[in-house]
Amino acid sequence: MTGPLYLYEVISFSTSLFVAIGIGFLFGFVLERAGFGDSRNLTSIFYFRDMRVLRVMFSALVTAMLGLVILNRFGLFDYALLLEYSLLQTYFWPQLVGGVLFGLGFLVGGYCPGTAIVGVASGKIDSLVFLIGMVLGIDIFAFGMPIWGSFYKSSDMGRITLWQYFGTSMETMALIITFAALGAFVLAWVAEKWAPYDK
Amino acid sequence: MSKPDYAEGYWNPFVAGIALGLVLLLTFFIMGTGLGASGAVARTAAAITHAIDPQAVEQNQYFSSFYKPGSSGVFVDWIVFEVIGAFFGGLVAVLTARRFKLSVGKGKSFPASRRLVLAFLGGIVGGIGTRFAMGCTSGQALSGGATMVVGSWVFMMTVFATAFVAAYFVRKEWE
Numbered sequence: 003m004t005g006p007l008y009l010y011e012v013i014s015f016s017t018s019l020f021v022a023i024g025i026g027f028l029f030g031f032v033l034e035r036a037g038f039g040d041s042r043n044l045t046s047i048f049y050f051r052d053m054r055v056l057r058v059m060f061s062a063l064v065t066a067m068l069g070l071v072i073l074n075r076f077g078l079f080d081y082a083l084l085l086e087y088s089l090l091q092t093y094f095w096p097q098l099v100g101g102v103l104f105g106l107g108f109l110v111g112g113y114c115p116g117t118a119i120v121g122v123a124s125g126k127i128d129s130l131v132f133l134i135g136m137v138l139g140i141d142i143f144a145f146g147m148p149i150w151g152s153f154y155k156s157s158d159m160g161r162i163t164l165w166q167y168f169g170t171s172m173e174t175m176a177l178i179i180t181f182a183a184l185g186a187f188v189l190a191w192v193a194e195k196w197a198p199y200d201k
Numbered sequence: 202m203s204k205p206d207y208a209e210g211y212w213n214p215f216v217a218g219i220a221l222g223l224v225l226l227l228t229f230f231i232m233g234t235g236l237g238a239s240g241a242v243a244r245t246a247a248a249i250t251h252a253i254d255p256q257a258v259e260q261n262q263y264f265s266s267f268y269k270p271g272s273s274g275v276f277v278d279w280i281v282f283e284v285i286g287a288f289f290g291g292l293v294a295v296l297t298a299r300r301f302k303l304s305v306g307k308g309k310s311f312p313a314s315r316r317l318v319l320a321f322l323g324g325i326v327g328g329i330g331t332r333f334a335m336g337c338t339s340g341q342a343l344s345g346g347a348t349m350v351v352g353s354w355v356f357m358m359t360v361f362a363t364a365f366v367a368a369y370f371v372r373k374e375w376e
Binding site: 006018037039042048049063065091109111112117122143199 | 207211214218221235236239245261262277279281282295298306307308317320324328329334335337338344353356357360361363365
């Protein structure tokens with residue numbers, strides 16, 4: 003059995019919706035158990051109090067990244083199909099601007115969209131208010147399309163990966179990222195000792 | 202410094218991270234795409250606005266893609282079902298850990314009303330950000346990051362760099 007199953011049409015669209023509920027359930031469950039239903043645990047990273055967000059994110063990212071590279075190696079996952087059909091496309095400047103806005107929203111709002119859903123499930127009133135704000139923000143974006151519509155789709159680089167961009171192999175790039183993550187874990191530990199806001 | 206009570210009782214972050222990574226790996230193996238969240242909020246925004254002014258939404262340059270002729274409805278989409286699942290997964294996790302509590306997450310001496318205003322403003326700005334970036338922490342940073350997408354890494358680095366710099370100016374909110 004080779005993945006991705008949906009792209010190989012092993013499962014239908016309606017089956018995929020059932021899968022979505024199951025996958026989502028696991029996703030929400032793990033996010034809550036990671037502590038991400040509470041905005042304080044999400045923003046502690048920005049004050050070097052608790053680098054939990056970095057640890058969870060990078061260990062998740064590396065686990066999935068290495069998993070896909072290994073499955074691809076053993077012929078159990080078709081990475082080429084991903085690269086051709088379903089990999090996220092890069093729009094450099096819109097994504098950079100989006101990153102600045104999203105970073106501000108995350109810090110000030112206290113949540114990102116997925117964690118806000120879990121926040122609502124946890125009874126956090128601020129997460130519900132955050133989501134209501136998001137709905138309004140998306141409306142502002144949608145009705146501002148005449149102003150920024152052409153920027154939104156600019157600097158289109160297509161489906162491009164870091165290893166293609168830097169001219170190396172998938173495996174080498176994955177190894178570099180893994181070591182970078184390990185380095186980040188050490189830095190996170192140092193940053194918590196430093197704790198500049200809590201002196 | 203000992204941990205504050207709101208940070209107690211959760212999984213070890215590396216265990217939680219590996220578990221999250223395995224869920225993400227499973228998602229890619231089955232679907233060929235990763236996890237997401239903001240897309241479902243975008244569809245909700247479209248649906249709410251559609252209830253007020255259907256024409257404006259169907260003719261909108263961004264929202265119209267959700268209302269293509271022949272589509273079975275704005276909510277019939279993978280990411281919407283995934284987010285519904287995430288809500289129930291979070292609910293089961295919080296109830297079984299006996300952590301459900303109506304409250305506002307904020308710094309100790311920061312007024313709750315001001316925190317809610319900031320949550321609302323942050324939601325607006327973050328919401329706009331997700332549309333320019335075409336995703337959020339789950340869809341771009343995590344899923345795109347794990348598949349080593351250039352734009353996702355640009356997004357992730359910009360998000361954290363911005364928040365680390367801006368953190369100083371709202372330190373009272375989280376103190």
